[in-house]
Amino acid sequence: MQTYSFDQKHIIHIPTEKALTTENLQVFYGDNHAMHDASLEFPRYRITALIGASGSGKSTYLRCLNRMNDAIATVKGKIIYRDTNINSKKINVYEVRKHISMVFQRPNPFAKSIRENITFALRRNGIKDKQELAYRVENSLKSAALWDEVKDDLDKSALALSGGQQQRLCIARCVAMKPDILLLDEPASALDPISTAKIEETLKELRKSYTIIIVTHNMQQASRIADYTAFFHMGHVLEYDKTEKIFTNPQIKATEDYISGNFG
Amino acid sequence: MGVLLAGCGSNSASSSKKSSSSSNVKITAVGSTALQPLVEQAASDYQKDNSKVNISVQGGGSGTGLSQVQEGAVTIGNSDIFAEQQSGIKANKLVDHKVAVVGMTPVVNKGVGVKNLTMAQLKGIFTGKYKNWKQVGGKDLKINVVNRVSGSGTRATFEGAVLEGAKAIKTQEQDSNGTVQKIVSTTPGTISYLAFSYVNSKIEAPSVNNVKPTDQNVENNKWKIWSYEHMYTKGQPNAATKKFLNYMNSSKVQDSLVQKLGYISIHDMKVQKNASGAVTTK
């Protein structure tokens, strides 16, 4: 395996409004230094893709952004959201996650009905009004492009849906919470091309109202949907730029090798 | 007797002014599992006329009964043995109330071919001197001795009357009359001993020194293997407890209930026995 220098980096600053910023983010699993010094800025109402080989630290990084790594890792550095460093013990993580929501690699609907999957968290957050709930169910399912397929079966178990439908339900579940930022961890990796295409459509729609950060190992996917792309390698962010620049004119050797398939 | 039976069947006999002096007394009797049914039934009858008294009768074993009454944790300690015979009990602190007499008899499996045993033979069997029924006049069959649990009242009585200080052989030990009855009736060549009331048609109770195990023979001490059932209190009992103990001793209980449960009334006894086993005529 070819080794690349970690000293050479090309990371741009975002000229437009920033939804989320990390400064010198580092992650340790015990003694294992899994993420070095990641400083990135994420633009508002844009899709940012995080790419890199397996084990490059992109998922680890993503999971830090809404503090899902708290229980298993030590995270150092700053995560700035709304002028606030949310990587701090004083911060209420549950509030963080209401604003920064996450969709996982494997679809994980609750073992409940389709409707309950969406309303469960809403009701726990104090939304009791039936009309409001029904409105949110319909709206979120529509924005996840699932409404037409399930509108007659809302009380059926979510587990009876296909994998692609389940994943879109998980997206709808997040959207219903009206978060600010959507984090997606390889949301289409377990799905077939048709489902993948649907999810990509959905994301393009959601981009109008949400900031989206997506981890993907599929470079075509990144080039199709992302406005910005960050390249991760062995726990370092080596390059971050507009997507078309990354794919047409990468500044770093490692990035170039990775996207041209000469990696490793 | 008729009065008692009538009392059993109806719940109406509640208007009684006798107990009005004491409000809601609680009496707890704990100990001997053998004595428990008698006291429980008597207590239940007694409470029908004394609704202010609440009597709870439980088992747990004679040792438990004696140690708990000694500590003052319960009102009455039911025991199969004299407090003097139990190690760790200060007998002089306790007051003995004898409420019944229980006769015990050796029992054998049908088919050992023995109708009578001498006391010496019995001793020989339980000390391991005889190993085969042939040696005591029975069939050619191995003797299987089932003893009772050491420390139990039954065993203390039996060993006191039969073994005269000799040491019993190490063998099977069972702690309940029911189990012994079952084992003796199903296992060939088995001998053990039981309270009279547990002898049934499936097992054989041989006579000893040609004396048959009957209530009459116990009453005049021709049959030597018997003991008292005791209810101990710590010091003199209080008024309510004393009243209940008097009831236990009354002919209402002694002449009917005691006999129905297979005991011998203490009123019928022509002799008395003390803690060291010495028998005197009354």
Next chain:
Amino acid sequence: MEGIKSETEDKLKMDGIKKELRNPSKATHQDYFGKAISYICITLVGCLVLSILYFITTRGVATFTENHVNLWAFLSGTNWNPGMLDSHGQPEVGALPMIVTSFCVTVLAALVATPFALGVALFMTEISPQKGTRFLQPVIELLVGIPSVVYGFIGLSVIVPLIRHAFGGTGFGILAGTIVLFVMVLPTITSLSIDSIRSVPMYYRSASLALGATRWQTIHKVVLRAATPGILTAIIFGMARAFGEALAVQMVIGNATLMPHGLLTPSSTLTSQLTTGIGNTTMGTLPNNALWSLALILLLMSLVFNVLVRFIGKRGSMKNEFKSCK
């Protein structure tokens, strides 16, 4: 939904969110509450365990501290008659026969029951889940509720005569005890094994079958391997039940404090001695303390078993790898 909004409105919202981020919310309180409850419960359980362990230990140790019985004599002696003194004026408290018998009965019962329990568990999970859950499971769970006395009496009326006819002797002994205990621990081991086998994810099986493995290879190499820790827990609980059982065993094992010479001679377990003797002794006296010492030994043996089974189970267990992401 949100689109572009005026700057002031956005600023107001932002301040609100900032505040929310810094302050505890309902969710935080819920979590404190939940954590508190679960900590209280585990503390309570811990206290219960500690209190009963303390209780048994203090009483069990009294034999050696107050009555000055030699620990080694207690563990290696073969004469049990706590009420009597031997020729040297020492109390006869040799617990070895009971220790050996308890050990034999428990291990044998668990050894015999485990293959049967696993067979039934595999049948109900891998071969015929439909029939299995519909009929077998309720019936097996039924067995737990049958009182020991009933097991004892069935053992006494069926198994003891059977052994007597087949092998001679009285029929009472470790063999009879093992058979009765085998039936008694079967439901515990089976039920808990079923749960642990069921929890092996379906895709493990699919993956293995897809690779061309036969059903047995899948069961043997994948399912059982993955379920090992749970099955071991099941065996531990089964053995625990066998250890603690008294009323049934005491009826069929003969209950004689003799060193067992084979599986057919009457002998006595720690528990049956304890149960028969405890009601006839007085608290604080040597015979009573000696019985508590038996209970203490029972606990220690159970502890050793537990640790041993866990140790064996650690080798070849894959559970830790599955749950690494937790």
Next chain:
Amino acid sequence: MNSKAANNVATGVIYLLVTAVVGILIFLLGYILITGVPHVSIHFITSAAESFRAGGGIRDQLFNSLYLLVLTLIISFPIALGSGIYLSEYAPHNWFTGLIRTAIEVLSSLPSVVVGLFGYLLFVIKFNLGFSILAGAIALTFFNLPLLTRSIEESLEDVPNLQREAGLSLGLSRWKTITGIVFPAALPGILTGIILSAGRVFGEAAALIYTAGQSAPTVSYTNWNPFSAASFLNPMRPAETLAVHIWKVNTEGVTPDALQISSGASAVLIVVILLFNLAARFLGNWAFKKMTAAK
């Protein structure tokens, strides 16, 4: 070919083992039912026990068994649930947690008479509960906790971690995630634990002799005031359960029909346990479906 043969042999062995177990089950249940059912009648179930005459029933004992079970579950289930949640969700993976687990498992091997005596000295005497259903229920809690805690813990752990992450990522508190998502998914496994421990409550005798007592005073089934001494709901009254009753008539019973009572009571007990298990499964499945919309 070899592996195929092994497969067939193994399947055969499993069938053989299952057949053997089924045989044992049929024999056991058949034995109990055949010896017992002829003695069961409406009169037997609805009349009080007799201590020396034939013809006594098991009404009070039957009720006591059920009541004791309910009380025991009310006490032990919440504690076991809380501890199970702790062990599966909060407990750090260290030696201390291992120690707690081992201690709980060792506890379950205690002979019931030890737990009974402990309960007697502590609850009946020290805490002055007297011989009572309550004391019995607390003593049985000692029995139940190990198995119940363990089976709740295992059931919770079997719920995939993805479910927890889903809940947490929506901003739900851990507690809500556990109670609202993980617990319903774990319900079937938890139910097994409840049924097994309920079985032990039904079948336990030795521990109850010293705590709940072995007498069944006459109670009124029309008195619904749980604080009245004569009420059947009073948790402070002594109560002989069916298993204790079976033990009593078998060991010291002097009624002429002791054997019949014992076999009849055993048969009734089995039927009651069966009904309880089926009802518990039914209710559990219903709740599971309700909570998970599983069809």
